[in-house]
Structure formats: structure tokens, C-alpha cells
């Protein structure tokens with residue numbers, strides 16, 4: 001598994017998201033196995049949020065036996081300062097008193113949240129402060145946050161149907177050396193409902209791609225600004241399939257154009 005370090009953390013190019021997929025009432029064998037498969041494959045970067053129902057609690061329980069081998073990226077998501085403190089405390093409790101990457105979710109009240117996260121970072125409770133948004137309309141504001149110099153990473157969507165970040169956000173992240181966590185590699189599942197044929201995908205075989213979801217993962221990670229992609233799944237075999245494209249060679253313009261054409 002290739003690693004693309006940012007802010008001093010060695011990050012694998014494939015990780016895992018937990019929105020919806022880990023919002024289950026209690027840990028079950030499937031969720032435990034999905035986390036274990038990710039860890040075994042070296043896809044040990046896990047994204048969550050208090051916005052995702054039970055996901056943080058369930059992820060934390062599945063990670064508990066191997067917490068040291070994981071990089072946890074969670075979020076704070078509220079307009080209320082006191083509630084933000086509660087969310088941060090709850091996340092720290094879930095993940096053993098320390099979180100590697102703490103993100104301001106959807107830029108909600110970001111100035112106050114950055115103050116709070118920076119104070120926690122100074123106490124050693126977290127390593128990296130970051131910010132996320134998923135809507136194209138918010139990218140201007142995200143750019144402002146990037147330019148404050150207060151964050152070390154961003155999380156944004158990037159796939160053949162959501163390419164707005166190519167224009168300004170990804171080049172800016174590269175210019176100022178920010179990590180880029182790539183969310184929604186399958187457009188929340190919208191891109192994997194149907195799959196191109198094996199012969200359509202044949203030109204990508206030399207890149208280690210045998211399935212359409214793998215082509216989409218490689219598409220995003222072939223942009224040199226990206227650090228880690230975080231596909232979410234409820235199925236063990238899909239976690240293994242996703243983790244299997246964590247090495248180069250990466251796509252050039254021709255292969256990216258093919259994936260864009262196949263995604264139409």
C-alpha cells in the first residue's frame with residue numbers, strides 16, 4: 001500500500017469512510033470483519049463524525065483491539081460551542097484519549113471550532129486540524145479556511161461526476177502542502193449502480209484495475225494532490241476489493257478520460 005504522508009503522518013492511499021455504513025445499533029461480525037480487513041490490507045485510515053449516528057461508537061469498538069495500528073479522522077459538527085466541547089470529548093473517549101485528525105465538519109462555525117481544536121492539539125489530544133465540505137457551493141469558503149494557515153488537511157469530494165475541486169482547491173492544496181482526504185469516490189454509490197463491461201475496462205488492467213469501483217478509486221488517487229480515498233461499504237469483499245488498488249502505476253490523462261467517458 002502506497003503512503004502519502006501529510007503533516008508528519010504516514011497515510012495510506014486507501015482508507016475507509018463510515019457514513020451510513022457503520023450507523024448500526026451494535027457491533028456485529030460484519031462490521032468487525034470490515035475493519036479487520038481494512039487494517040490487514042494496510043488501509044488503516046478511518047473517517048467518521050458525530051453526524052453519522054452510531055458510526056463513531058461502532059468504529060471505535062471495532063478498532064479497540066488494534067487502535068494503535070489505526071489513523072482516526074473524525075469531526076466536530078455543531079453551531080454550539082458547548083456542544084462542540086461535548087462532541088470532542090466524546091470522540092476522544094471513543095478513540096482512547098487521542099485522535100489523529102480532527103476535522104471541522106461542513107465548515108460549521110469554523111472559526112470557533114478551529115480555536116477549540118487548536119487548544120486540544122496544544123494539549124496533545126489530537127495531531128492534525130482539518131476541515132471538510134461536500135458541496136461545490138462551499139468551496140470558496142473552504143479556500144478561505146485553507147488560506148488561514150490553520151489547517152493541515154482538507155476533505156472534499158472527487159469523482160468523475162464531482163470535479164469542481166480540480167479548478168482551485170486541489171492546486172491550492174498542492175501549493176501550500178495540505179493533505180487531501182478524498183470523500184465520495186463513488187458519488188455515494190451513484191457511480192457504482194451499473195458497471196462498464198470487462199472489455200471497456202481492459203485498457204486499465206495494466207494499472208492493477210479489474211473492476212469498475214477500482215477504476216473510480218484509481219481515478220481520484222491519480223490526481224497528485226490527493227492523499228487518501230475513503231470509500232465506505234457494508235460488505236467485506238468490497239473492502240478487500242477497494243483496498244487492492246493502493247499502489248501505482250497511477251492513471252495518466254488518457255486513462256482518466258476513459259473513466260470519465262465510462263462514467264457518463
Ligand SMILES: NC(=O)c1ccc[n+]([C@@H]2O[C@H](COP(=O)([O-])OP(=O)(O)OC[C@H]3O[C@@H](n4cnc5c(N)ncnc54)[C@H](OP(=O)(O)O)[C@@H]3O)[C@@H](O)[C@H]2O)c1
Pocket residue numbers: 016017018019020021047048105106132133134155182183184185186187188189190192213214230231232233234235238239241242
Ligand atoms: N461532509 C463530509 O465531511 C462528508 C460527506 C460525505 C462523505 N464523507 C465521508 O466520505 C465517506 C465516503 O463517502 P460516501 O460514503 O458518501 O460514499 P462512497 O464511498 O462514494 O460510496 C459508498 C457506497 O458505495 C458502495 N460501495 C463501496 N464499495 C463498493 C464496491 N467495491 N463495489 C460496489 N459498491 C461499493 C457502498 O455500498 P455497499 O455498502 O453495498 O458496499 C455504498 O453505498 C463517508 O463514509 C464519510 O466518511 C464526508
